[in-house]
Amino acid sequence: MLKAENLTKQFGTHTALNNLNLEIKKGDIYCLLGSNGAGKSTTINIFLGFIPANSGRALIDGHEVTVNNHTTRDLVAYIPEVVNLYGTLTGMENLEFFSGLSGYNYSKEELTSFMETAGLQHSAINKRVSSYSKGMRQKVGIAIALVKKAKALFLDEPTSGLDPHASNEFSQIITRLSDQGVSTLMATHDILMAKNLGNRIGIMHQGTLHHDLLSEEISHSDLTRIYIDIVKQDV
Numbered sequence: 001m002l003k004a005e006n007l008t009k010q011f012g013t014h015t016a017l018n019n020l021n022l023e024i025k026k027g028d029i030y031c032l033l034g035s036n037g038a039g040k041s042t043t044i045n046i047f048l049g050f051i052p053a054n055s056g057r058a059l060i061d062g063h064e065v066t067v068n069n070h071t072t073r074d075l076v077a078y079i080p081e082v083v084n085l086y087g088t089l090t091g092m093e094n095l096e097f098f099s100g101l102s103g104y105n106y107s108k109e110e111l112t113s114f115m116e117t118a119g120l121q122h123s124a125i126n127k128r129v130s131s132y133s134k135g136m137r138q139k140v141g142i143a144i145a146l147v148k149k150a151k152a153l154f155l156d157e158p159t160s161g162l163d164p165h166a167s168n169e170f171s172q173i174i175t176r177l178s179d180q181g182v183s184t185l186m187a188t189h190d191i192l193m194a195k196n197l198g199n200r201i202g203i204m205h206q207g208t209l210h211h212d213l214l215s216e217e218i219s220h221s222d223l224t225r226i227y228i229d230i231v232k233q234d235v
């Protein structure tokens with residue numbers, strides 16, 4: 001579903017992403033670990049068509065990503081650390097607005113059911129987003145992904161700052177989407193979350209993917225050790 005082929009990105013003379021090769025299959029939850037500046041967000045931003053790569057290719061469902069490519073944008077949804085919504089509108093109004101932008105025209109009942117699938121409490125749906133917690137905003141973000149019928153989800157540190165209950169709820173929703181065939185690429189600093197939620201885990205450092213691991217084949221303590229060994233190297 002997602003493929004990076006020799007993907008390289010430079011900002012001036014700085015190599016933010018160095019020859020990344022990666023394949024994420026339908027239903028995979030791929031957690032990308034790495035310290036600050038490792039290149040995680042750069043990878044996501046290239047897949048989203050926000051920034052161009054200097055060389056190599058990013059492919060989504062066989063389509064090559066280019067900046068502002070509507071074909072690939074329509075296939076994906078993006079949930080950043082803080083989901084950007086209109087605070088003066090209700091959750092429902094936001095969902096209506098964003099689904100309209102994506103060219104859908106759902107009934108109120110259908111939109112309500114997307115919100116419920118995303119885990120937003122019924123009593124919150126018609127409240128203004130300015131009163132929402134971070135976790136509630138993320139649920140609207142997930143509802144937007146559901147509305148778009150996104151085949152791939154890009155998550156950038158989505159659980160940072162969420163309490164354990166909200167974080168657990170979030171993981172459950174991503175797992176359910178994975179069961180339905182949605183692929184996820186998630187940048188995170190949370191090793192335990194990566195181990196528990198991801199079926200695959202990448203460890204990136206200074207723009208290079210050092211490890212591409214199967215979650216079931218590695219313990220949390222081994223993963224932590226490998227991660228620390230990698231990030232303490234100054235390449």
Ligand SMILES: Nc1ncnc2c1ncn2[C@@H]1O[C@H](COP(=O)(O)OP(=O)(O)OP(=O)(O)O)[C@@H](O)[C@H]1O
Nearest residue numbers: 011014016034035036037038039040041042043187
């Ligand atoms: N627009 C930009 N202009 C210049 N340098 C940039 C730009 N965006 C990212 N970089 C640099 O590229 C490198 C990779 O950054 P990136 O944001 O991808 O890292 P990250 O792994 O997501 O880090 P974090 O965990 O802090 O979010 C860093 O050295 C960063 O300073």
